[in-house]
Amino acid sequence: MTFTQHQHQLAGDAPGHSTTIYWYTAGPEAAETKIYLQAALHADEQPGTMALHHLLPMLRDADAANSLKARFVVFPSVNPLGLATRLLRRHIGRYDLETGVNFNRRWPDLYPLIAEAVAGKFTDDATANLRTIRQAVGTWIDQQQPATAAQHLRLLILKAAHDADIMLDLHCDDESLKHIFTSPNLMPGLQDLADRMQVAATLTAEDSGGGSFDEVLPNLYRKAQRANSNFPIPMGAETATLEYRGQADTHDDLGREDAQGLFDFLAGRGLIDARPAPASPAPGPTPFxxxxxxxxxxxxxxxxxxxxxxxxxxxxxxxxxxxxxxxxxxxxxxxxxxxxxxxxxxxxxxxxxxxxxxxxxxxxxxxxxxxxxxxxxxx
CATH class of the missing domain: 2.40.50.100 (RNA polymerase II/Efflux pump adaptor protein, barrel-sandwich hybrid domain)
Structure with a gap:
């Protein structure tokens, strides 16, 4: 059994201040596939945290039964800094109050940062090329010297997610139907996720303009492909932002439903040894x-x-x-x-x-x- 809780203390930006972030891992450490799940990057958006609250025991039990066929990394509430931003009895978890920057904007454009490091290292082996890119990104992350708590948090998240094969970022809207944001070249590959979520829409954009977290890895591989068109470079990660209704829709029954949808999606991919019920088809992708x-x-x-x-x-x-x-x-x-x-x-x-x-x-x-x-x- 490998189901494990982890924690990391982030030093604060004022004397005597710090915060702790918690996450879980499960499944074989040497598994070929890595799944990364996070919720509440916008810390005032809690439906995703409720879904992962219900998913974690399912993963724990599957892990105990040796049913997990992938390595899972799960951050149920990935932004403890945003959890602390309360003002006059109101939670303002969407923006860094120090800089005004949206927590889900201005994530780094990774390929220009590693282009020199990977130059001349690609071969005719697509798997090796993917490994080269991931190693270069990991090295770049390790070389950074963050100054603020927010910078430390971003690097911690990037390090945990950069080599994932599937990366799902759980959010919600204001008052909304369920929907997905993803890259157009990841569809129809992620239609099974849309079907399991029973979304009203899947909205696609190669670049939505804000440097959102779910676009970091697709942009990395897409730019690597375009800059090195003579070599086979796979799209190394399936990523998406999952919008679980609205902020007020944080309820046990919905969380259980959403967790089951995630579990069945992963089981349908063969990443959990279980037999999910058939899914009803959801609408196909629409350009954002x-x-x-x-x-x-x-x-x-x-x-x-x-x-x-x-x-x-x-x-x-x-x-x-x-x-x-x-x-x-x-x-x-x-x-x-x-x-x-x-x-x-x-x-x-x-x-x-x-x-x-x-x-x-x-x-x-x-x-x-x-x-x-x-x-x-x-x-």
Whole structure:
């Protein structure tokens, strides 16, 4: 039995301050496949932590029965720094309060950092080339000299995840249906994950513009392939961000359901010796550029006319914004209209908005000119 809890103490940025991060490993250390799971990188997003809370005993029992065929690394709450960012009874776990940086943005673009180290080392052996890249990344990580607690945490996470074959980053939205973000060249390979999650949408983008954690490894291998096209370099990791509904959907029953979906996905891949029940097909991938992020154009109070999952056509009213100042304060309502045909994937739980506030995501099928090549995230 190899199921083990680990912990690491991160020195804080002020005298006398430190925090501890906990994670688990299970399965054969010499297994050919490594699975990396983490939740709550945005520390105020807890449904993923609930799912991993329920998954861990399943992995522990499978490990005791020698049923794990891969090495598992699981961080149920990967951001203890974000857990501590509370202000006036509110948890603000999405941003580093010192720098203002979103915890899931500005992760490193790894290939330029290792390009010199791997130059001239590739051969006709794809497996050896993958090993060369992973070793170079590991060496780069070990050479870094982080100064702050946040930098230490990022390097710890990168070191744990950089050589994973499957890396899943568990998040949630504000008020939302389940969905996935992943790279287009990883589909339809990850359709089995979408089916097990029973997502409403799988949104794909090669580069969403923010340096999200789930894009680090695909970008590494993609850039290595393009820079060394004469050599076989595999896409060495399947990665995805899993959005488990909304922030308020942190419940035992949902967590058990989500854990079972993850377990069955892994069993279906032959990474756990178990027989999962058949999965119902979920929708196939959609370019993230075809999803409209509908934003408020004025301040006021939101009054939605649509529910999650509702279909809308371009021009339909998604919500009214009730005026809160001016000659018709608390009387006037201004409609906010859909800019594309599609369905409502997410809404805002906070109904007071200012200009630029995200109101809804509308998943369509046609790439929107305003989204092509731009910054795709809500932030």
């Amino acid at each position: 550029e075809a999803t409209e992020v509908l934003r408020a154009d004025r301040p006021g109070l939101l009054a939605y006319r649509v529910a999650l999952g509702d279909k809308v056509n371009k021009g339909d009213v998604v919500a009214d914004i009730i005026a809160m100042d001016g000659p018709e304060a608390f009387l006037a309502r201004t409609p906010l209209r859909a800019g594309t045909d599609g369905f409502i994937l997410s809404r805002a739980s906070a109904k007071y908005v200012v200009p630029g506030s995200s109101v809804a995501k509308i998943v369509g099928s046609d790439i929107l000119p305003t989204r092509a090549g731009g910054y795709l995230l809500e932030d």
